[in-house]
Amino acid sequence: MTLSxxxxxxxxxxxxxxxxxxxxxxxxxxxxLIGPNGSGKTSLMALLSGIxxxxxxxxxxxxxxxxRLGRREVARHLALVEQQAxxxxxxxxxxxxxxxxxxxxxxxxxxxxxxxxxxxxxxxxVDMAHLAGRLWHTLSGGERQRLHIGRALAQQPxxxxxxxxxxxxxxxxxxxxxxxxxxxxxxxxxxxxxxxxAAMFCDRIAVMQGGRLVAVGRPFEVLTAERIxxxxxxxxxxxxxxxxxxxxxxxxxxxxxxxSSSMGNGTGKRHHRS
Amino acid sequence: MALVVLVAVLWLGAAIGETSIxxxxxAKTVANRLWDAGYPLEPIDEGIVWSYRLSRAVVAGCCGAAxxxxxxxxQSLLRNPLADPYILGISAGASTGAVSxxxxxxxxxxxxxxxxxxxxALVAFALVSLxxxxxxxxxxxxxxxxxxxxxLFNALTSFIVTKAATAEQARGIMxxxxxxxxxxxxxxxxxxxxxxxxxxLVCLWHARSLDAFxxxxxxxxxxxxxxxxxxxxxxxISAMMTAVMVSIVGSIGFVGLVIPHAARMLVGIRHSVLLPxxxxxxxxxxxxxxVLSRVLIPGQVLPIGVITALVGAPxxxxxxxxxxxRG
Numbered sequence: 001m002t003l004s005x006x007x008x009x010x011x012x013x014x015x016x017x018x019x020x021x022x023x024x025x026x027x028x029x030x031x032x033l034i035g036p037n038g039s040g041k042t043s044l045m046a047l048l049s050g051i052x053x054x055x056x057x058x059x060x061x062x063x064x065x066x067x068r069l070g071r072r073e074v075a076r077h078l079a080l081v082e083q084q085a086x087x088x089x090x091x092x093x094x095x096x097x098x099x100x101x102x103x104x105x106x107x108x109x110x111x112x113x114x115x116x117x118x119x120x121x122x123x124x125x126v127d128m129a130h131l132a133g134r135l136w137h138t139l140s141g142g143e144r145q146r147l148h149i150g151r152a153l154a155q156q157p158x159x160x161x162x163x164x165x166x167x168x169x170x171x172x173x174x175x176x177x178x179x180x181x182x183x184x185x186x187x188x189x190x191x192x193x194x195x196x197x198a199a200m201f202c203d204r205i206a207v208m209q210g211g212r213l214v215a216v217g218r219p220f221e222v223l224t225a226e227r228i229x230x231x232x233x234x235x236x237x238x239x240x241x242x243x244x245x246x247x248x249x250x251x252x253x254x255x256x257x258x259x260s261s262s263m264g265n266g267t268g269k270r271h272h273r274s
Numbered sequence: 275m276a277l278v279v280l281v282a283v284l285w286l287g288a289a290i291g292e293t294s295i296x297x298x299x300x301a302k303t304v305a306n307r308l309w310d311a312g313y314p315l316e317p318i319d320e321g322i323v324w325s326y327r328l329s330r331a332v333v334a335g336c337c338g339a340a341x342x343x344x345x346x347x348x349q350s351l352l353r354n355p356l357a358d359p360y361i362l363g364i365s366a367g368a369s370t371g372a373v374s375x376x377x378x379x380x381x382x383x384x385x386x387x388x389x390x391x392x393x394x395a396l397v398a399f400a401l402v403s404l405x406x407x408x409x410x411x412x413x414x415x416x417x418x419x420x421x422x423x424x425x426l427f428n429a430l431t432s433f434i435v436t437k438a439a440t441a442e443q444a445r446g447i448m449x450x451x452x453x454x455x456x457x458x459x460x461x462x463x464x465x466x467x468x469x470x471x472x473x474x475l476v477c478l479w480h481a482r483s484l485d486a487f488x489x490x491x492x493x494x495x496x497x498x499x500x501x502x503x504x505x506x507x508x509x510x511i512s513a514m515m516t517a518v519m520v521s522i523v524g525s526i527g528f529v530g531l532v533i534p535h536a537a538r539m540l541v542g543i544r545h546s547v548l549l550p551x552x553x554x555x556x557x558x559x560x561x562x563x564x565v566l567s568r569v570l571i572p573g574q575v576l577p578i579g580v581i582t583a584l585v586g587a588p589x590x591x592x593x594x595x596x597x598x599x600r601g
Contacts, residue, residue, distance in 0.1 A: 051495040075498030082496070085489035088355065089543045102486045103498030107479050148489075155497070 001062050001077055001158035001187065002027055008047055008057030011211075017043045019211035020057070025159070025189055030182060032198035032219075033191040035208030036232055041191040042083060044208065045163045048189065049080040061159075075103035079152035080161040084168070087136060094132040096147045097122055100154025118154055126150040126180060142173035149181065162190040166197065195248045199223055207231060220246040276554050280335065287331030287561045288323050291568050295319055295327075304328070329460045331561050334578070336466035337523055338560025339553035340515035342537070343473050345530030346552045347508045350484045350545065353491075355593060356417050358530030359395075359516040363423030365525035367398020368517045369451060370427045370434070376447070377438045388465065391517035398423055399513055453526035453579025455564055462522045469518040474553055476511045480504060481545035488543070526579045528586020529556055535593055 003025040010018045018040045025031055025048075033041050046052040048059055050066040059066040066074060079100070100122070101115045123129040126146040131139065139147070145165060152160055162181065166174040174194070178201045181188055192198045198205050199219040207215040207222060209231045215222045220240050228236045228248065235251040288300045303323040305311035341359065348357040359365050371394020372387050405419035431451070435444050450457075477484075483504045486494040495501050519526070537552035560578075563585070567576040 046492070049496055051492060070498075071495065071500045072498035075496065080492075080496035082489075082492055085493050087353075087488050087490075089488055090538070091488055091543055095544070096488070099486055099488060099497060102482060105482050107482070151497075 002060075003048065003062075003078070003159050003187070003189075004060050005044075005048060005054075006058055006060065008054035008059060010043055010047055010052060010054050016211050018047060018054070021208075021211075021213045022057075023048075023206060023213060023216065025187060026204075028185070028187055029203040030188045030190070030201055032202035032205040033189060033208060034193075034195060034198050034205060039208040040211040041208050042163055045080065045082075045161050045189070045191055049078060049161050050074050051080065072103045075155055075157075077157055078159045078161065079155040079157040081148045081152050081163065081165060083163045085148060089136070091136045092132070093128055093134050093136070093139065093143075093147055094119065094123065096136060097126075097128075097150040097154050100151040103155060118156070122150045122154045125153060125184075142169050142177070145169060145173075145177060146180070149177070153184065157186065159187045159189070160184070162188065164191050164193060166192070166194070195223060195228070199246050199248065220244060223248055276550065280554065280557060283558050283561045284328070284331050284335065287334065287565055288327040290565050291322075291327060292573070293322070295323055299323065300328075325459065329463050330455050330458045330564065332463045333458045333466045333522060334455055334560045334564040335557035336463070336470035337519045337526065338529055338533070338556035338558070338563075340466075340470045340473055340519050340556075341526065341530040341560075342533035342552040342556025343470075343477050343549060344512040344515050346534040346537070346545070346549055347477055347484065347512050348530070349534055350487050351505060351508060352416060353487065354413050354416060355535070356413070356531065357420075358528075358534075359512060360525060360527040360530055361417060361424070362420040363398045363402050363427060364395045364513060364516050365520055365527070366424040366427035366431070367401075368392070368395040368513075368520035369525050370394045370431045371397070371517070372521045373431050373434050373447060377434055377443060388518050388521040391521040392514055393517075394427070395513040395517040395520070396510075398427055399509060401426075449577065450524040452577035453524040453582070454577045455523050455567075456575055458522065465518060466522055469515055470553070473511050473515040474549065476507065477549050478546065480508055481549060484508075484545040484549075485543075524577075524579065526560075526582055528582045528590065529560060532586045532589040532593070533559060535589070 005021055005023045007020050007022050008018060009016055009020055021044060033044065035041050043052070047054050050059060050061070050069070050071075053067060061069065061074065061077060097119050098115070101111070101118065104115070105111060120129070123132050126149055128143065128146055128150060131143060136144065149162075149165070160181065165181070166177055169177065174197065178190075178197060181190070182201055192202075202219060204217060205219050205222045206213055207227065214231065215227060223238055223246055225236055225238055228234060237249045237251065239247045239249065241247070285297060285300055289295050289297050299315060299319050300323050302311070302313040302315055303320045306313055306315065306320065307324055345358040348359065348362065349355055368391040372391040374394070375387050375390030402416070402419045402423040405422060406416040409415040409419055435447050439447060483494070483499045486497045486499045491501050494504075533556040534548075534552050537548055537555050540555075541547045541551045560582075563581040564578050567578045567581045570576055570581075
């Protein structure tokens, strides 16, 4: 199953937020989407998932323009985990995952034992089986995020779109979550903030800047000192080890370069939130 | 079980009032009317039970069920625990629509009272939604927009009544606006029953879609729900139910707000169970509130809106407090 965007644009009012992006997602790859806040990552994810329509251009899922497929049809092939979806409802962990079966159910095709089996397996897969009966508001951020992934996996998609899945998680949970996603063997597109995580987990990285896609390629091709300076406005040194993995070390901007470890906490974002 | 409760409460509604009528007489009346059983009864008792109290209890039940369903639907769709037809101004819009038809004689013939109310309800919801979008999304925006909308439509209603109605009409309308079941007869029930049943069916048909809104509209869309179509169908049916009930009994607050929360506490959040539960609790609550409105002050009938507000306002405060606790 392939997913691609050809020259898609979208914006609010006159201002373009996604501006002429073309992108081909390869089957089975883990594609990272990086870029500063407001560079259009979230909007691009919404466009790729088909829940938002581009003003121009087309998103194509397995050879068919996504707008021509029904929402249910799309949801059986492609699942989106948005940034920090929350609820005040008294929903249990299991019920949150059960929602993932929605695209297969209807008034005339009720819940079946098969659905139960899938939910059970998914809960185990995301390591939440032991907390299945817990209520949503009693769970930690990491647990909630694992349930969101579980809900998406219960859709049994071929393609998984994740919008900053590791936001507000501690480092252990960040790595754990990305590892969990990687293990599924699905085609993944993930907007990520942490450049080192992107380098660690992604087969390819796409870079967004001001609504445009400015680079796509293997991590060591894309993550260069010049590009990081250009896109994020920070100085960084790149190390590439013998296996070809690359590491980004950020450097302090006041000229005290070298003592980078305290600045280089790896978030790759300036410390303000939009 | 649900049916038993409903029948029991209807029975109660028919028996209790200014003059108490024994339960046996109520049963015999129903038997006489439905199956021509031919029990000998006082014509006055039979008349009170059948033409007056029973029709009234049935309409009250439908009204409570419809408002509770509308509340569940609006709260789930808008992800807002404070949403209900009254607070969002839908009831006020329906009142304006109904009054326009009744007094100004707008489009008489085709546009009957409920149609006018339906039109008013839709206009009100559209206006409130527009206002909410302008005010920025979020829980507070739509409630504030609803308050503004309610005020506007209530003012419009008052304006129309003052300007065009005779003193006699004005008195009747003002009493009706507070929520009032006194004038209700069987023809009203034949309108209320199908409206409530159709509403229940349409809502149940969309039960899974409503579940999918748990994490918001975007998440529902990614679960394969066509959000716009669901909004249209469910807001439409809520407006229809609200409009029919307003055109019969006036606008009644707090039922649509409080009953869904009570139902959620009892049966949980799954809509396939929550919707019928809310409808039943709403119906029972309304019939009992009506009974209370008839017996609370001897010789006087309180508008039912007064009772629902007396119970609903503290419950509203409780909901607000709970939200705060959850941060």
